Amino acid sequence: AQSVTQPDIHITVSEGASLELRCNYSYGATPYLFWYVQSPGQGLQLLLKYFSGDTLVQGIKGFEAEFKRSQSSFNLRKPSVHWSDAAEYFCAVGDADSWGKLQFGAGTQVVVTP
Amino acid sequence: DAGVIQSPRHEVTEMGQEVTLRCKPISGHNSLFWYRQTMMRGLELLIYFNNNVPIDDSGMPEDRFSAKMPNASFSTLKIQPSEPRDSAVYFCASSFRGAGNTIYFGEGSWLTVV
Numbered sequence: 242a243q244s245v246t247q248p249d250i251h252i253t254v255s256e257g258a259s260l261e262l263r264c265n266y267s268y269g270a271t272p273y274l275f276w277y278v279q280s281p282g283q284g285l286q287l288l289l290k291y292f293s294g295d296t297l298v299q300g301i302k303g304f305e306a307e308f309k310r311s312q313s314s315f316n317l318r319k320p321s322v323h324w325s326d327a328a329e330y331f332c333a334v335g336d337a338d339s340w341g342k343l344q345f346g347a348g349t350q351v352v353v354t355p
Numbered sequence: 356d357a358g359v360i361q362s363p364r365h366e367v368t369e370m371g372q373e374v375t376l377r378c379k380p381i382s383g384h385n386s387l388f389w390y391r392q393t394m395m396r397g398l399e400l401l402i403y404f405n406n407n408v409p410i411d412d413s414g415m416p417e418d419r420f421s422a423k424m425p426n427a428s429f430s431t432l433k434i435q436p437s438e439p440r441d442s443a444v445y446f447c448a449s450s451f452r453g454a455g456n457t458i459y460f461g462e463g464s465w466l467t468v469v
Contacts, residue, residue: 273454284359284446284460285398292455331398337454341386342411345398 243268245334247346254322255354262317262349264306264332273335274315275343276306280328288330291315302326327353357381359461361447367467373435376464379428380449388448388458389422389432398446404430405452437468 244267254260266272273292277285289300296308306317315332329350333343360379368374380387388403402412407424415422419438424430434441444463450456 277460282462284462285448287457287459290457333398335454339411341388341403341450341458342400343398343458347397 243272243334243336243344245332245344245346247330247332247349249349250347251350251352253352253354256324257321260317260319260322260326260351262330262332262351264315264317264346265313266315266332266334267313268334268336270336271310273337274306274308275333275335276300276304276315276317277331277333277345278302278328279331279348285331288317322351322353324353324355327351359447359449359459361445361461361464363464364462365465365467367469368437370438370468371436372468373433374437374441374466374468376432376445376447376466378430378432378447378461380430380447381459382428384449384451384459385427386450386452386456386458387424387430388446388450389430390446390448390460392444392446392463393442401432401445434466437466439468442467 246265275290276288288304289298291298291308329348331348332346335343362377389401392398401414402422404424422432446463448458448460450458
């Protein structure tokens with residue numbers, strides 16, 4: 242069965258500093274990988290997704306993620322965070338057969354300090 | 356586009372009462388999903404529809420839960436009778452059917468059962 246692990250429950254970062262959120266997945270075939278962001282009281286917004294091709298994926302709001310098959314990872318990065326990036330971030334995995342049945346990680350809460 | 360529209364946004368109800376959550380997917384989308392978010396279990400898929408037909412309801416917790424999609428622009432998730440452990444945020448999401456298509460989430464219905 243597919244699974245997603247986000248090792249960091251909570252991360253505090255200074256505004257302007259870089260951010261990296263970790264995501265590890267367990268899946269036999271090539272997964273479809275996603276990063277979503279959830280602001281307080283809001284729904285989930287897709288930041289980026291990976292299905293195939295270039296393993297470095299660019300998303301919205303200046304985020305990018307890199308798929309590393311050898312490490313079963315899909316880490317999210319941003320070179321310089323803004324206060325508005327404070328939110329909860331979810332990594333999710335799907336597959337071609339049950340693509341809509343996303344398996345979500347537990348989420349990483351990001352706090353941005355001045 | 357208006358996005359996925361859910362109602363009510365917030366509901367507080369007494370144990371034993373019937374709860375009906377409503378969803379209007381993005382126009383033209385032919386897949387619809389109901390997810391539930393709780394602190395204990397995170398985000399989990401309850402059921403999804405393709406072309407108004409339920410495809411996978413294995414995530415529906417028990418018979419007290421039911422979901423319908425009478426047409427392409429409307430779906431309901433009903434809990435009868437409701438219990439305190441049903442307190443959660445219920446998200447509706449929609450997409451075009453097929454791997455690779457983005458799944459768009461609504462802002463959620465925040466349910467509290469007392």
